[in-house]
Amino acid sequence: MNLILDIGNSTVKVATFNANKMVKKEVVEHSQLIHHLNTINFKKGIVSNVGNVELENKVLSACSSIIQMSSSLKLPIQSSYSSMETIGNDRLANAVGAFVEKQNSNSLVIDAGTCLTFDFIDSTNCYKGGAISPGLRMRFKALNTFTEKLPLLHTSSEKSQLVGNNTNSSIVSGVVNGMVGEIVNTIASYRSKYTALTIFMTGGDTEFLQSIVGIEKNGIFALENLTLKGLNNILETNVS
Template identity: 45%
Template structure:
């Protein structure tokens, strides 16, 4: 049994795998639940990706026999990135997850979380990089925080192209702007890479999956799948 843990910017996610097979996932769990999960399942292998806790903090919680994700860890793909040491761990794991789903294919991973990240791996298993832009909630917060009078708006499924109030205008600008961005980015990658697969993941993937023109595959557990793939590559 493998225990996979992702300490993200906003929550803790975990999963249990039997080899490559996903058994169960846990989203938004507490550290106490995580400790209990580890003790109850006594995993043979454990991998951690963390952007919020140090290795010392994690070791104090879960023990010492842990594989920690980093760009220097042996990976099942080649990194063609100028500054691999600055590459986000979630991006690394997402690419490994894309390999698991569509091996030896051109794949664009779009992760819709705190930020939007775009990541490209080609059919020769070379990771080329991608892009980073503000996520959905970040866009709403920035309009509120960097202006004197614009209110803080929560995302909603009810929005129009032409807003007829300040609230409606913000919803239109932010949500339609993101849709146009994603559609446009996909189009540019599709022009550059033949037979491109598109995978969408992250907390806002469900919100956008039916609003994007391209044929996309939504994989909510992509990062956890990728972490497990990297774990299996290292044991």
Template identity: 40%
Template sequence: MVLTVDVGNTRIKAAVFEEDTVLESFVFEKNELEKKIEKILKKFPNCSDLVIASVGNIEKHSFLIFENLLNIHFLTDNDVFPFTNKYATPKTLGIDRMILAAGATLQFPKKNRLVIDAGTCITYDFIDEFDNYLGGAISPGLRLRYEVLHNYTARLPLLVLEEPESYIGDTTAQAIHSGVVNGFVYEIDGFIDEYRTKFSNFIIILTGGDTDFLAKRLKNTIFANSNFLLESLNQTFQYKIDND
């Protein structure tokens, strides 16, 4: 069994795998890390490997305290990946984006793939049908957009994500919901449309914390999987074992 851990900007996601099958997945806060992993390992004592990808500021020693229980692997850009990285500044490419690209390459061979990860930020990563990683885009996620409107204006309230009642917001709160949610959806559909004009044999993968909220609002056909990063992390680890 393999325990995969994704340390994001906001929260930590984890999953236990038996080969390619997810046995259970978890989401928790960063300050719960040690207790949660202890609890997971008690429930799944046959875990042999702990595989970590981190873009958050968690120290390695928080994981190394478990090195007497299982093998610990920190995936980095120095590991082997199933695509050719053609990013102009490869050392600045986040490990989370690399793992998403790896998962898309391994799960959907010989296709043009656009991976959209809707979390704290929304990232777009494109891997062509020849397994070349070409790049993508980064912009603020839904929560950040609400926070920016509040933090950088004098009077706009801080709201939480909510379905807009109408495209025409008739209160300040509804105007914010309409602007944030509809603007976000238009952005994603716009990016997808732009890629579709240039590439055929195309698949769009939507993942991240806001997957379920967004999936039914997009006009484009997508493959939605909120656990895609964790699945990709497990697959990337298996690929590393087979190709090191």
């Protein structure tokens, strides 16, 4: 059994795989992770961290059979990215996850999480790079942080509309419609350059965005476990 740990800012996604098939997924608080590991029977594991280096070090110290996710690990895909040492683990895992889902395909992965990221893998299974911009919550927070009077809102504060008729609805319109426009325009740009493009969308805000973006209309596959699948494949590639 494979153990996959994806450490976020406040919680950890804990998944077990039997070869390439996910068996179970849980979300655990940081404070409960080490205790929770003692209840799982696994042969090998991998930990990816984007939110808590101290917790990651505790995991690695507690379990010698768990390896640390990094760009220095052997990957099942090639890469022409010029700064692999700085690439985020989630972006790399997403690229491998897309490879797992569909090989030898021009694939675009959209991750709507803390940041909005776009990552492209070409039909030769080579990771080329992509783009990074602020995610929904970061956009809302930026408007509140860098102005004196604009309130801090969330995606559920107001229903998104084109013409905001008060300050709150205007903020939601700008943030949500702006992000949707960025996604739709980026998809169109990639499709104009690459034929037979396969598009995957993942990340915490996918559920909120999918109806607005038009998942089905734009031919997007929403896969909430894409990152975990990528991490599992990287583990399989590195540990027999």
